[in-house]
Amino acid sequence: MLLTISCTRPEGAAWPASDLGFLLHKNPSRIQTFEQSYGVAHVLYPQAAEERCTSALLLEIDPVRLVRGKSRGAPEFSLAQYVNDRPYAASSLVSVAISTVFGSALHGRCAQRPELAETALPLRIELPAVPCRGGAAEAERVFAPLGWTVDATPLPLDPAFPEWGDSHYLRLELRGTLRLADALAHLYVLLPVLDGSKHYFLDTAEIDKLLRFGAGWLAAHPERTWITRRYLARRHSLVHAALARLAELDDREPEELGAVEENSDDLAAELASATAGFALGPVAGVGEATGESVGDRGPSLAVLRRAAVIGALRGAGASRVLDLGCGEGALLRELVADSGFSEIVGVDVSIRALRIAQRRMRRLPERQAQRVSVRQGALTYADASLRGYDAAVLMEVIEHVDPPRLGALEHTVFGAAAPRAVIVTTPNSEYNALYETLTAGTFRHSDHRFEWSRAEFAQWAGRVGETYGYGVRFEPVGPEDPELGASTQLAVFTRTTEEMGAA
Template sequence: MLLTISCTRPVEAEWPATDLGYLLHKNPSRIQTFEQSYGVAHVLYPEATEEHCTAALLMEIDPVRLVRGKPKGTPDFSLGQYVNDRPYAASSLLSVAISTVFGTALHGRCAQRPELARTALPLRVELPAVPCKGGPEYVERVFTPLGWTVVATPLPLDPAFPEWGDSHYVRVELTGTLRLSDALTHLYVLLPVLDGSKHYWLDEGEIDKLLRFGEGWLTGHPEREWITRRYLTRRHTLVRTALARLAELDDAEPEEFDAVEDAADEEATGTDSETDCADPGSGPVAAAPVAQADSARPADPRIAGTASAGSPTGEGVEGERGPSLAVLRRAAVHRALLSVGAGRVLDLGCGQGALLLELAADRAFGEIVGIDVSMRELKIAARRMRRLPEWQSRRITVRQGALTYTDASLRGYDAAVLMEVIEHVDAPRLAALEHAVFGSAAPGAVLVTTPNSEYNVRYETLHAGTFRHSDHRFEWSRAEFADWAHRVGGTYGYAVRFEPVGPEDAEVGASTQMAVFTKQESKNDGDEKGAA
């Protein structure tokens, strides 16, 4: 496994190209060796002149060390543990070596030449073999937006038999004028992304690592969702959290994420998604299957205003995008809360607090309470609240609770919101949620949003009978939603009206449907007020 980094001295520069050694903290005049848990790393300089300097990181992988410590029941083919591409293909092993051998340069520090560490240098990076099942175009898609000129050359399966075609390995050459620390962080993050796997166990600490080394470039990267999924090896829970935190960093809304992987991801993986609102007793999905592989993501997740082929709206200028459906949904809920005069609001199934943040910015809402069953989601919501000004954060409370159980502390509020919640609850438990919200808590108004299943035909990649998200227990048509809403309203004394959310289609309506329930004054209430 080999990585070379070359620097050419600019014409106007007064420093020699060998100052690359200062940045890497490795002397060009000698070979240095560093023990790794899985082999040995060597740093040497094939060329070191004032005009041009090349540093090479050569990894010698010990297959025995690599498998040492694996459990006896490992699913890997036993011989394949020792005979594989790890000794020569750039992977997470090389990323770890970059962080341990070039750690100071990776973090952009250089005590002897601090000004050089902050200077963009003419660099050339070469990697003889990079695993990339998506082909050379994927190398270009991840590196080109970062300022690199990319040459990715497929490697043949066997040069002696060209008719066998190309392998999924590519030779990569990157040239550009960047700070050395930026170049190393790009390699550190993107090499495991292209490989699509890691040699070590992943936990939530890996999210922090991704955000730390992706700072300054990942949030604005056009392939950030794909990069995030691959870096976290498609661990659904980790990916959801990472995308939400990335969206916080650039004040953007994370695209609705489902458990289905991109068609380009050839390796299948399980998901461990959590429900956003259901109580811990909710059972597994038993209704319709989730769309698989190349069939689950909407043609345009941001719904509003594109005229490209397969656009759900068919309006607007090609290439332009309006607000995301999530943004439109929150805005619709916000308007509806104002229309019913709500000042004290419950967000039931608040998730990571996107609606809480929006309502906190409006002084019309004096008290906002977020309830969710997932402590992980609530921790993220609480962290987001801490970033708000004090006059906003003091009006918000978040706490754990299951919506299918009554809670006396939820009584007396002006309004409650169930935004994209009911479809996550098993149908047999829906009656318990109805009683807990409409019967026990009985706020002055209840706002419910849920997907309109009729609109699914406008998503090119959704097949008949599939849901938009892996955790949906059902998705209702407009008629089914209206029947449910009128029944619940009649049972608990609420009038109900309906509003579409998102661009409306003449045939199938809007992507999201919203019901606004308002508590009707009973005759007894009127008599009591008259007597008073």
């Protein structure tokens, strides 16, 4: 198995291309050999000139070593363990070699040329055989968003018999201007993803590897859910944990990234931690909640947001609650866990989301399931059946509505349904400057129609409150910056005039 990395010296650069050897910590003047658990890795330089330098990683894979130590009772024990494509195709074995042979480069360390380690270099990476059952389009889909120009050529099953068609192997060439550490991280994560399998046992340490080498790019990748599932071999518990941690980085609900449902005991423990200080008081405790820990890390913004909403509902003395725009039921299942809420109704326009929510509700104990229901409905159309509830929640909903239709939503919720209290959360656009994965002018979610600053949210809330007879107060949710505010902004509307609510 062969991997080549080529660097071309940019025009006007003071350093020679052969400085690639410093970045890789491998001397271009000699061949170096490294023993691996599965064989031997060689590093050599077919070319090392001032204008262009190419480093080659050659793996000699011993199929016998791959199965050494496995018992005959192992379910995968077969001749396929000895006769397979591992010696010839790029797979997780290449990732292991990158981490062991090019470990310093992968972590971006270079004592001799530290400035070069932080420089984007003109790179060309070539792999003669990459297993990829999704074909060239799949390789394009995972590498192109990272800044690579992708040339993926399907290899024929047998050149002597063209009528047999193409195999599921590609000759892959990547060209781009990136830091070497980033390029190696892309290969480390994505080669096993394209292959769809790993040669070693997966445990929770794989999540840390995925997030460590996916830092700065995976959370914003359009195929992040698919990449995560493939990298973790579809192990549901690992996939969910990884997606939940990615959601923290991107201010998303785990469900939006396709995470499987949490274990109910883990969920209860996390919620109990995040809601500490919310028992019957106002939402002002949110700031302190960010210091609560769940295991070795604090609760995610999504958890803090739900905790803040529940705290606001408790502070309003709400018993019968509407979750408007409930989605797949993330908030519903936490509301139903609190016996203080006697009736909970989720409303959403998406049939698919409601089906998922219903499945989750069916798994609840009967005494809880009797208190919650879901129904389809558009929040821009009044529904008489929603009137008379103590409180309504619009959690991360308004920013998904086209501005010209906000007036209809306002009438439906504040005018027609007219609950005693309405809790609204929405992103604070000012805080977006602190998210490394967001470029200027972009939103946190592709479906957002707008994202408001604190002043814009306050102006909208004040107008709505004055129109429909509600007082309003604001609270921060999540990490708070002294100048930019909190990541999420929350408003609690409390009805002040019964006459306006009945209008």
